[in-house]
Amino acid sequence: MFFHIVLERNMQLHPRHFGRNLRENLVSKLMKDVEGTCSGRHGFVVAITGIENIGKGLIRDGTGFVTFPVKYQCVVFRPFKGEILEAVVTMVNKMGFFAEAGPVQIFVSNHLIPDDMEFQSGDMPNYTTSDGSVKIQKDSEVRLKIIGTRVDATEIFCIGTIKDDFLGVINDPATA
Amino acid sequence: MSVEPFNKLVKLAARAFYDDITTKGDNQPKTGRSDNRGIAVVVLDALTRRQWVREEDLAKDLKLHSKQLRRTLRFFEEEKLITRDHRRETAKGAKIFSAAVAATADGQHPTKEGEEKIKLHTHSYCCLDYAQIYDVVRYRMHRMKKKLKDELDEKNTVQEYICPNCAKRYTALDALRLISMDDEYFHCESCNGELVAESDKLAAQEGGDGDDNARKRRREKLRDMLDKLEVQLKPLVEQLTRVKDLPVPEFGTLQAWEARASAAARSNGDSSGNDPSRSSQGLGGTPMPFLGDTKVEVAFSGVEGKGEGIKSEAESTSLKVLPPWMIKQGMNLTKEQRGEIKQEAKMDGSSVAVEFSDDKKSTESDDKKNLQDEYVKAYYAALLKKQQELEEAAKKQQELSNTSLFDGLSGTSSGRQVGMKSKRDEDEGDDVEWEEAPVAGNSNENYKVDLNVEADATAEAEAEVEDDDDVDWEEG
Known part of the structure; x- marks a missing residue:
């Protein structure tokens, strides 16, 4: 069965992506990371349909990576017994x-x-x-x-x- | 709470499911002699006639070796048919149980009082757990039917696979991990053996899998089995439905059951059954209701015209035609109780107090002693009148109380020691016990006389009341 739900994920972005296209880079990386994965709880993530909200980035000590909490809408597929x-x-x-x-x-x-x-x-x-x-x-x-x-x-x-x-x-x- | 339908259930279940259970390991050769099939049924039947039972006793009754019985019982424990309890106990503790058994089975009462062994033995007890048996039997039937039905329509069942080499089991859910690239079979993860589908095992011993005919035959066989199951287990099913709405007999834990059994024995007025349990346990809870009866006794003193106002009131209200045995029973318990409490309270101070009071008495309060002696004399004059009706036991009692009173307070302390529990058991029995409590009471009152100088009049009255109690018990 398919569901359209909102999920949240902490994305780590390399400093080289910082700049004008930071947001686009973030979204494309999110799609690459998430689509096609499977979690036991939600099922397979089929596609990301939109970004709800990107929170404030947090610079990680020592690495320079920045962590953004991203809320995104996606379609998930989860099989059920009897389906x-x-x-x-x-x-x-x-x-x-x-x-x-x-x-x-x-x-x-x-x-x-x-x-x-x-x-x-x-x-x-x-x-x-x-x-x-x-x-x-x-x-x-x-x-x-x-x-x-x-x-x-x-x-x-x-x-x-x-x-x-x-x-x-x-x-x-x-x-x- | 009738046990009978449940017992029938147990018997039916025993014959249905445990008839050919043998507790021997498979490695032992089954000779005709060691074949102990059917023993499970015998043991279960025996347990339906008992409640909690010590396993040694059960073994003796069934003429079985206790090891063999224990093995069977352990099997039943695993099957959740019985509950077991193990505890380390002295010979005395075992006696409690014997008393409880005697109370429920109203068999012969254990009269022998073996000397106490300090050695602890582990004793095991077992008892049928009817509530659980009901559930276990129902669950078992359900599983049997479900297994057959599932296999019959082969629907919605998760296929199981088993490795013939290492007996490891897999379900169809593991299928993805089991396929091998080499051939079309599933292979065991650990030994790489070829897996076989498991459900074929039960009904299909025929060669040639997948044959249309074979499948049909298998279905027929399954349906046959299901029908047979329905027919043969019909009595059991009926018994289950009969039992469904009945309250389940519950014996509780071993301790609870023992306490209840001995309490029941007491309320039956079963004095001989009473003795061992009380001597060893001294249950504190039960005597409380009898406190009311004590008042009756106290009030009885008012018959002689010396009672106080309040107490005589109590007498007029509660002095009913109580059957003498009932009074005896009640007095017995409460007195004991009271005596104990006083002993406990005074025990530490008593040795000192006795000496102390003796000194006091000899030096400064001779007049009080005289007064008391006078009172005692007067009291015994009255008492003698009464005692013409009394029996020999009364005489004995009087002697004892005489000595305790005339000897003065020094005598009371020794008297109290006589009244210690340990001695009471072996002595003449109940009579002695009843006497002791008042002795303790007397001594108590006497202390009051000594110590509370201003309250001696009331103390005397109370002392007298206590003495009157003596008289009553003698009568009873």
Whole structure:
């Protein structure tokens, strides 16, 4: 699920950036530092949408670096248990398959794949129904439901299922 | 608070879950002789018939070796079915417990008074914890059903993987760390062994994974198991629902239970059950309610026409037809209590005070002594009249009080020492105890006479009151 929230961060700026473009330098550095990171609390920071406020800088003793407290608005993505996501399959193996929904990695184990789909090993390992009409392989797009999340301080990993109504392949690259 | 439904619950649970529990380690060979399956059921059944029980006693009752029993009990403690208590205690402390047991089980009373050993032994006690048993059984059923159901519809379960080499377990949440670049399997982090999915273990012993037929068979098997579980545990479920709204029998901690049991024994008027617990514990809390009865006794002195105004009032109001045994009981306790307090208060000063008062008496206050002697004589004249109805015990009592009074104050101190608790136990029993308290009271009053010169008249009256108390107890 996506959220638009305000976060705060203490930015350290090198003295060489001081000058007319100090503010622009500060913002670009913030974007470089923050976008794409993941915190267990808020999820993945997708994009910074604006700067709320930049506080007074504080010169660090000894280094000359200046610390600015910056408040910024950003879009974060945090997966939740029970959430339905669309994801791209990245790897298929005997134990199930891995998929990605943006920055989040999701594992679907083989017992959470419908019973009528069988694992086919080979050059392009895949799960296929007995009549061959539905096939899950690398780069397939699937709709899945998250049934468990593992949230570490800097990492979020999910496990999902496609064994439910309206879940499964939504766009097969082979047929497209 | 009925224990019966809970006992039934325990018995059912024991047979359902602990029937084939063996406390032997797996490494020991199971010969026919050492096979102790079913012992868990026996022990649990035995515990339903008891409250707190010393484990040695239980072992003796069950004709089990105490080690074997302890192993079983430890298992139950881990299962949270029983609570245990260990304490280091003397032989005397063990006696408290025996007294409490006798009070609840109203079996034979422990009469033997073994000499006190200073050596401390660690004794273990155990007791069923009904409230927890109820929760444990419910939780167990819930887990069983959940496990089967989850596996049946294979939905929303986090797949578990297990390493066959080192038995390390992983969940699907660890999957990212487990994939290896070489092949399509998961590998153990520590030993790099190939992981196998864990849930297949319970129901699927069939070869050939992923076979359509096999899956169907597995589902059937699971459903079968679930049905069987429902049917076979039905009595247990029914018992659980029956017990649901009943108040849970609660024995409290070992100490609380002992105190309550001995208190209950006392209020039953169970004098023999009373003795050991009191002699060893001397519970301070319980005698308080009987203070009212003391007044009744004091007022009884007014029958002889010598009581004070207030006290006779008290008498007229509270001198009901109290059954004699009740008076005896009440007096017994309060007197003891009072005597103790006085002893404590006077103990340090008594040796000095006795000497001191003796000196005083001999030198300066002879007249008071005479007065007192006169009073004593008059009192005993009155007393003798009364004593025609009295029994032998009364005579004995009179002798004792005579000696204590006629000997003068020097005698009282020795009398008081006689009244020490330790002796009381082995002596004739209750009669002696009742006598002692008034002796202490008398001596106390006498001190008053000596020390408070101006208050001797009232002191005498009080002394007399105390003496009258003697008479009453003799009657009772």
